[in-house]
Structure formats: structure tokens, C-alpha cells
Amino acid sequence: MEMSNIQVYKKNLKTQEITLNMGPQHPSTHGVYRCILTLDGEYVTHLENVMGYLHRGMEKLAEDRTYTQFIPYTDRLDYLAAALNNIGYVQTVEKLMDIEVPERAEYIRVIVGELQRIASHLVYVGSYALDVNGFTGWMYAFRDRERILDLFEMITGSRMTLSFPRIGGVSHDITDEFVEGLEKFIEDFPACLDEFDGLVTGNEIFQARTKGVGVLDVETAINYGISGPNLRASGYEFDLRKHDPYGIYDRFEFDIPTGENGDSFDRFIVRMEEMRQSLRIIKQALRDIPDGPIQAKVPKVIKPKAGEVYHQIEGAKGWLGYYLVSDGSTKPYRLHIHGPSFVNLGVFPEIAKGGNIQDAVVILASIDIVLGEVDR
Amino acid sequence: MDKQIELAEKLAKKFKDKVEVLEEEPGTLYVSKDDFLDVMTKLKEKHGFNYLVDLTAVDYENEIVAVYHLMVLPDCDKVKVKVKLDKEDPRIPSVVSLWAAADVQERETYDLMGVIYEGHPNLKRILCPDDFEGHPLRKDYKLEARR
Amino acid sequence: MERLFLNLGEGIQQWLASLGLGATAVSLIMVAIKVAAILGFVLLNVLYLVYLERKISAYIQQRLGPNRVGPRGLLQTTMDVIKLISKEDIIPQAADRKVFRLAAIVVFIPAVMLYAVIPFGKDMIAIDLNIGVFYFIAVSSTTTIAFLMAGWGSNNKYSLLGGMRTVAQMVSYEIPLVFSILGVIMLTGSLKMSDIIAAQKDVWFIVLQPIAFLIFFIAGTAELNRAPFDLPEGEQELIAGATTEYSGMRWAIFFLAEYSNLVAMSALAVTLFLGGPSGPWAPSWIWFVIKVYIMIYLFMWVRWTFPRIRVDHLMHTNWKFLLPLSLANILVTGIGIKIFEWFS
Numbered sequence: 049m050e051m052s053n054i055q056v057y058k059k060n061l062k063t064q065e066i067t068l069n070m071g072p073q074h075p076s077t078h079g080v081y082r083c084i085l086t087l088d089g090e091y092v093t094h095l096e097n098v099m100g101y102l103h104r105g106m107e108k109l110a111e112d113r114t115y116t117q118f119i120p121y122t123d124r125l126d127y128l129a130a131a132l133n134n135i136g137y138v139q140t141v142e143k144l145m146d147i148e149v150p151e152r153a154e155y156i157r158v159i160v161g162e163l164q165r166i167a168s169h170l171v172y173v174g175s176y177a178l179d180v181n182g183f184t185g186w187m188y189a190f191r192d193r194e195r196i197l198d199l200f201e202m203i204t205g206s207r208m209t210l211s212f213p214r215i216g217g218v219s220h221d222i223t224d225e226f227v228e229g230l231e232k233f234i235e236d237f238p239a240c241l242d243e244f245d246g247l248v249t250g251n252e253i254f255q256a257r258t259k260g261v262g263v264l265d266v267e268t269a270i271n272y273g274i275s276g277p278n279l280r281a282s283g284y285e286f287d288l289r290k291h292d293p294y295g296i297y298d299r300f301e302f303d304i305p306t307g308e309n310g311d312s313f314d315r316f317i318v319r320m321e322e323m324r325q326s327l328r329i330i331k332q333a334l335r336d337i338p339d340g341p342i343q344a345k346v347p348k349v350i351k352p353k354a355g356e357v358y359h360q361i362e363g364a365k366g367w368l369g370y371y372l373v374s375d376g377s378t379k380p381y382r383l384h385i386h387g388p389s390f391v392n393l394g395v396f397p398e399i400a401k402g403g404n405i406q407d408a409v410v411i412l413a414s415i416d417i418v419l420g421e422v423d424r
Numbered sequence: 425m426d427k428q429i430e431l432a433e434k435l436a437k438k439f440k441d442k443v444e445v446l447e448e449e450p451g452t453l454y455v456s457k458d459d460f461l462d463v464m465t466k467l468k469e470k471h472g473f474n475y476l477v478d479l480t481a482v483d484y485e486n487e488i489v490a491v492y493h494l495m496v497l498p499d500c501d502k503v504k505v506k507v508k509l510d511k512e513d514p515r516i517p518s519v520v521s522l523w524a525a526a527d528v529q530e531r532e533t534y535d536l537m538g539v540i541y542e543g544h545p546n547l548k549r550i551l552c553p554d555d556f557e558g559h560p561l562r563k564d565y566k567l568e569a570r571r
Numbered sequence: 572m573e574r575l576f577l578n579l580g581e582g583i584q585q586w587l588a589s590l591g592l593g594a595t596a597v598s599l600i601m602v603a604i605k606v607a608a609i610l611g612f613v614l615l616n617v618l619y620l621v622y623l624e625r626k627i628s629a630y631i632q633q634r635l636g637p638n639r640v641g642p643r644g645l646l647q648t649t650m651d652v653i654k655l656i657s658k659e660d661i662i663p664q665a666a667d668r669k670v671f672r673l674a675a676i677v678v679f680i681p682a683v684m685l686y687a688v689i690p691f692g693k694d695m696i697a698i699d700l701n702i703g704v705f706y707f708i709a710v711s712s713t714t715t716i717a718f719l720m721a722g723w724g725s726n727n728k729y730s731l732l733g734g735m736r737t738v739a740q741m742v743s744y745e746i747p748l749v750f751s752i753l754g755v756i757m758l759t760g761s762l763k764m765s766d767i768i769a770a771q772k773d774v775w776f777i778v779l780q781p782i783a784f785l786i787f788f789i790a791g792t793a794e795l796n797r798a799p800f801d802l803p804e805g806e807q808e809l810i811a812g813a814t815t816e817y818s819g820m821r822w823a824i825f826f827l828a829e830y831s832n833l834v835a836m837s838a839l840a841v842t843l844f845l846g847g848p849s850g851p852w853a854p855s856w857i858w859f860v861i862k863v864y865i866m867i868y869l870f871m872w873v874r875w876t877f878p879r880i881r882v883d884h885l886m887h888t889n890w891k892f893l894l895p896l897s898l899a900n901i902l903v904t905g906i907g908i909k910i911f912e913w914f915s
Contacts, residue, residue, distance in 0.1 A: 108560050
């Protein structure tokens, strides 16, 4: 059969795929992360993760520090949620040594931990808005986060690298000034979230950019070990704070927001809703907080008996796990840090395939990685 | 913790001689390298351990031990599986086919600890540079003094 | 006041003639002066617009914006320009040097040429061409070539993607842009700028052609590569698109052209839809500046509120929404004119 002109034309028309190196210096890789994109036009046909640019050998460092000395290092894991990393680490050591933490310290940990979760999610929604070029959304989110950092400064003296929990308690008690500021914040914050919803979430273009992009179904999510808000966005109602409570989380009442489609938009709204739930937890904690000591009696030299423990908490990015092996000395024999960002990033090549380069940026923003935690 | 110990004993009975629970380490299933993939497959498919919580390895004096933490979602039943590996040539079958989550974590453990996961689709360094020599988390890895 | 600039021009002309120069020499010098005046207007505008954009974005985002250099930060952009001029001129080794260098010039020429037909005030138009609108569209469309040259000449994948996007976007959005203008042309029956302004003596065309204005605004935003249609730059995906490899003054020229086009497009919108340079009490050129700045503010407001559209949605919006709408607008306008003729 004779070929028509168009068929001849199509046959002779050769297209070529190009390889595009995105990162390590790129505006939307959220740090020093690189992905190698293979593009057909603007569509991604293959994607490869390259990480490790921020690898500092945390796990090796831990083997040469005492148990207490390692607390500041955990700040630098997920540097947007330092308090949660600290809490996870000290709880791991406490679990290994069977230390009972005073009530008041537990409540302070919850308050600061949930504030930190809000701060981390604010960076997430802000940078998400920025990645679709909604610069104003970014500024709004950071304006609100600033207030949380100010609150942190009041009790810990530090804004980002808090290092405030200690093995067996916390380093500082909360002050009246802090409580006052926090109450003001609790009062103002819902309006800030509504404002953000009006500016970004409700925007037609934003929804068109994110809905149906990077769909991650529940089976794939569980198979890939996706945890935290990303798993919940796929429609799986599971929160370590509720289903496997650690600390005193079994005392608080809160809902677990879940998504329906597992797309980038769901991952966004799940976090928006989680901020509201965190606020609820803070309110309850602030209401119930008892007086008392903030530090348990622990030996001057932390020297756990030989043994091992795995402890995971609901971090801001997912389930942050610490696997601690002790040989009975003052230093950890082996500390393995299970960074949720690291595992969550593993699914990125899978779900970014088939979309275009703009989708890839949105998906990367939506799975919320922090390179300090990816590379450790 | 008690729940995990009970479960481990129950599982040990089911797997009979393939799985061993040491007295000093209750709640941990010790599996030999040859039975490993078989046990893991059964854990996933028969006993519902659908979620790989964590995968790593520890360098002890005489052996390298691969450690797997598994979990049942949403019941939160947990189990820890350990495999003792030869220190000179640590090799173990890859579990990527069971849990895709193992992909990056096996690469990490290979990179830092030097455990070779047989059957991994893309076993290369992930955190250290490609031309890096040695595996830094090994106890015999020589650290350079700070300059 | 009204004839301030015109009288100034005439004064200079008379003074030149009194020096004993020939008529040709005088008119040549007058053209040079006019060009210099327009260039001065454009450059000063850009200088201030960058500052304005930063201030407006700052107020939208609840921050202060530039406030350190000079009173209220007014000298900030001047300092920026001095910095850009003094920067090293870097041309990447792999770049096609000729095309790379030429692109920065090609982008600026049409941006200035546009001002030849813009009425800055009553009788204040450099050349009142009888195809003024057509000239404007034709010249502004050549900017596309400059972006393609920059994208191709840089020999960088991000630049190439940016260049391709620019061409696809600007070529497609030109069609609804022209069609929306067509409604206005049908009402006036002339392509001449002064005729269009004269026809709006009683009622502005934004009232008679609201849909055309909307289409013009959307397509104009896309033509200017401004958010939400700033895909050619697409910072989050393509670093800086076609201009990724440009730095120093060459980059500044792209920047300059972008803002110059913004002023020109706003001026066209004012001429076509907002009655041109006319208004009560104040001189016409003051009204021109006020109206142009209102348009510019609209463009900026949109930029700092909306996220960026995706590349396939961009095309859908154009071909499936704007184009049919603009065609329908032409049809309705035509019917309207016929009915109007019928009754009068």
C-alpha cells in the first residue's frame, strides 16, 4: 500500500531524547539533590535520583560521640524539624535505658514537637507554592513560621537547631512569656491558614497544576515504604501517634486527615489539615500540662546496658526511625537513622515518569524532602 | 515490646528449624542466609508483613549482621529479622522484589557497610561518590585525622 | 501645559533653523532628538518600573521591599544597573558566539521601535502611520526570534527548552491578541492610532468591547512572558529559560526589553480600550502616564497573585478557549455594527 504524504513525513521525522541534568544547583531541588531526566520534548521518560551531596556520615559520627553529645547532630538531620529529630533520638535512648520521663517534660515535648511540625509543614506549603511560582504564598507561609521560630527562641534560645530535649527530660521549662505568645499564635493561626487557602489552595491554576499529577496509589505507597503524610495522602489512615502511640500521644484527641486520589494536590491538603490538627493537640497539651520537674534523675554518664532498640516517631516528613545498638560503653556501638525523606524520595522516579518537566517539579515538591535527612 | 516477643515465638514455631530465637534477644528472628529469601517471602505473603520499616546492617567483631524491621499495616505487629553474614564476603539475597522500599536502603547499606545484595537491580553507591574507596561504617575503616 | 512638549519641540526646531542650518539637517536633528527623547522615556520608565515591581510585590507579600539605597530605596535600581554594567561579560565556551551576542540586540530593537506609533499625548506621536496597529503587532512579534536565538545560541538545554516554549507560546497567543484588536478596528474602520483615539471621544472601547479587552489582557500577558504565563523563563523548571546563560549587561538588555514591552503593551491597551491620552482637567500626556501605570499595575498584580500555568494547559487555554471566544467576539461585533447601521 502506498504511504500517504503524512506517513512518509512521520517516518522520516526523527525525534531525539535529551538528557537533562537537574541539580545539584537548581532552584527547585530543595537543596543539593540531583536528578537526571531523560526528556522526550518536555515529557519525562526516565528519571534517576542522585543523592549524597550533603552526606556527612552522621551514623559514623555517632559511634565516636557520647549519647548526650549526639543530640545536637540530630538537629541537622531534618533541619526544618529539629525538635522532632531530637525527641525521636532521646526517646530511643530512654527506651533503651528504661527511663521514665516526668509528665511536664512530656507535655513540653508534645507542645514543641507539634509546633515544629507546623513550622515544617509551613515550609512545605510555602515552598510548594513557590515551585508553582506562587511567590506570595511562600512569603505568607514564612511570615507565620517566623512566629513559631520566635516562640522557640523564647524557650531554647535557638530558632532552628533547638537541641532542647535531654535524655530524661527537656533542658528548659516553658515560660509565661512563651505561653502568652503561644496562646496568641493559636488564636491567629487558623485565620492565616484560611488566608493561605484562599491564595493558593483555591487557585484554579494551582489545582490544575497539582490534581492528578504524580498519583501514588496505596499499594505502591506501602510497597515503597512511603510513610507519614504522603502515605495518608494516598488514602491510608494510619498515624503512628494514634495507632502506635509513643510518649503521651495516646492522651490527645485529633483526626487523621487522609487524601483520596494520592495525587500532588492531596499531599498538599493533607498537610494543610495536619497543621490544624497539630494546633488542636497543642491546645489540649497547654490545657492539661501539669506542674513538676522537667528532668528525670539520670546518671551523669549515660551508659546503657548492652542491647539494641528500634524506635520510630511520626516525624514531619514521615516515620523517623532510630536503630540504636549499645555495647555497654558510653558511646553508641551503632546508630542507624531511618530518614523518611530518603525512602520517600525512592518513589519519585516511579511517579514522575510520563509527566512533563513542570510536573516533575511539582511532584518533587509534593513529596517533601529535606536533603539533610536524605543524605544524613 | 511484649507483643513483639510473643509474636516472634509464635513465628519461630511456625517456621520450625528455619528460624531461631536466641534467649538473650527475644523478639528477634535469626535466619540463615540460605533460608532468608524463603522466610521473608512467607513473612510477607502468609503473615502479612506488608511494610518494610527499616533495613540496615551492623558490623560486629566476627560477623556482619543484616537487620530487617518489618511491620504489619495497620495492626502494628512488628518483627525483627537478623541474618549473620560472613565478614570477608557479606552477601545476602536482595528483597527488592518483595518490598520496593528496600531499593534505596539496600544501596545505602551496600555503600556504607559493604553488604552485597544479590539480585538488586541497580546496586551502586548512593551516598558516597562513585569513586569512593571502602565502606565507612565498617569498624575497621580508617578515619583520616582532621586537618 | 497641554502643549508643553510640543512647544519645546517647536522651540528647538526654530532655534536650529535660526542657526542657519538647512531644512533637511533640521529635520534630521529633530528625528534624532525625538528618538533620544523616546529612548530616555523608555529607560527611565524601566528604571522606575523595576523598583515599582519590587515595591508592589513587597506590599502584596507584606514586606517592605527595597528601602536602603537612597530615600525609600529609590536609587536601588540605579545601583543595580551600575552593578550590571560593571560586571564581566561572560560568553559560554560552547555558545554560538554570533547568535548569542546578536540575540541581546535583536530583542531590544523591536522593544524601542514599538514606541514610534504610540501616542504619548494629544498630537504627541512620532509617526502617525495609517497602519499603526498593524505596525505595532508586526514589530512586537519579532521579539520571538530574539528569544529563539538566545535559546539556541546559548547551547544549553535549559535555554533551548525555554526558547522553544517562547516560540510556541508567543506565536499562538498572537492570534487571539490580534483577533481581539480586530473588534476595535471594526468599530473604528481604521488602523491609525489617532483615528482610534478620536473614535473613543464619547465612549471608551472597554465598554463596547469588554470581552475583547479581557482577551487582549490575557493574551498580552502571555505575549509579555509574564506570570502566570512566564513559562519561557520558568525559574522553577528552567532556571531562567532562554536567558539562563546571559549575565551582566547582556542580561540587563533582556530585562530592559521585557519592561519596555510591558510599557508598550500597556500603552497599546490604553490607546485601544481606555480612550488613549485624553481626560479632563489635566494635560493629555499626564492622563496617558496615569492610564499606562494603571495597566502596568494590573499586570503586576496578576503576576504576584497567580501561580504558573502548565505548558499543555497554556496551549489548551489558547486554542480551545481564547481563540473561539475572540472569533465569537468578532462575529457579535459585526452583527452589532450591522444592526446599528440598520437603525441609524
